[in-house]
Amino acid sequence: MEIAEQLTKLAELSNIELKIRDKRDRLEVVPKLAKDAEDEAATKATAVEVLDRKRFDKDRERQAKEKDLQGERDHLRKWNARLDKIRDDREHAALQSEIGTLKRVIGRLENDILERMQEIEDIDKDMAKAKDVHAAAQTHAQEEWSKVQEEVATLEGELKELEASRTKFTEGLPAALVNRYRKIADKRQGQGVALIKGETCSACNTVLPPQLCLQVWKGVVLEGCPSCSRILVHEEMTRSTTAEQAQQDGAPA
Numbered sequence: 742m743e744i745a746e747q748l749t750k751l752a753e754l755s756n757i758e759l760k761i762r763d764k765r766d767r768l769e770v771v772p773k774l775a776k777d778a779e780d781e782a783a784t785k786a787t788a789v790e791v792l793d794r795k796r797f798d799k800d801r802e803r804q805a806k807e808k809d810l811q812g813e814r815d816h817l818r819k820w821n822a823r824l825d826k827i828r829d830d831r832e833h834a835a836l837q838s839e840i841g842t843l844k845r846v847i848g849r850l851e852n853d854i855l856e857r858m859q860e861i862e863d864i865d866k867d868m869a870k871a872k873d874v875h876a877a878a879q880t881h882a883q884e885e886w887s888k889v890q891e892e893v894a895t896l897e898g899e900l901k902e903l904e905a906s907r908t909k910f911t912e913g914l915p916a917a918l919v920n921r922y923r924k925i926a927d928k929r930q931g932q933g934v935a936l937i938k939g940e941t942c943s944a945c946n947t948v949l950p951p952q953l954c955l956q957v958w959k960g961v962v963l964e965g966c967p968s969c970s971r972i973l974v975h976e977e978m979t980r981s982t983t984a985e986q987a988q989q990d991g992a993p994a
């Protein structure tokens with residue numbers, strides 16, 4: 742492949758890559774609000790989950806206390822029954838004292854259960870609010886997405902097409918040239934090729950030696966801009982499809 746043809750193709754590749762960058766940037770920017778709203782909705786969902794877990798733990802505590810209470814009440818029933826049968830005064834008094842203690846334990850358990858129930862009720866109130874907040878955040882995220890959905894789909898489609906044509910161009914060029922171009926592009930905001938316009942590098946506005954401009958235009962050298970090192974392509978070359986045509990058209994004015 743002639744150098745001139747390589748340069749022309751490279752210029753087109755560079756053009757495509759700049760467009761790809763632009764599409765990717767747009768794909769970051771366009772759905773930003775929708776993505777933020779989605780993150781916000783996810784945070785609200787976590788708040789609901791936290792409350793749900795808290796409720797589950799409290800309810801488990803309540804159940805355990807209920808079970809204890811049941812056991813202590815059974816004891817009390819048995820002890821009361823036994824009390825009726827005891828005739829000995831001292832034994833009677835001793836058991837009555839134990840029953841008193843047991844009643845205090847039962848009272849404490851009943852209190853604990855009431856406390857848990859109150860806490861669960863409070864959690865339920867918080868949960869209802871948190872669920873409303875989450876639903877609103879979700880609706881908001883959906884609204885934001887519906888605003889940009891079409892644009893995002895279009896951008897994704899365009900990006901896909903550009904990527905396909907980039908592959909085509911990359912495959913049509915010598916690997917070494919593509920590698921060189923990529924290295925420069927990585928350092929130079931994605932732009933590895935610069936057009937010579939007049940006698941100036943259009944990427945960094947450096948005035949170039951006329952001899953260099955002429956050689957690039959003739960397609961005999963693969964040179965980088967002395968200032969920004971981007972591979973130089975003459976703008977005249979990019980106006981026709983092939984270097985042969987450029988040469989037939991005659992020297993640039």
Ligand SMILES: [Zn+2]
Pocket residue numbers: 935942943944945946947966967968969970971
């Ligand atoms: Zn330059």
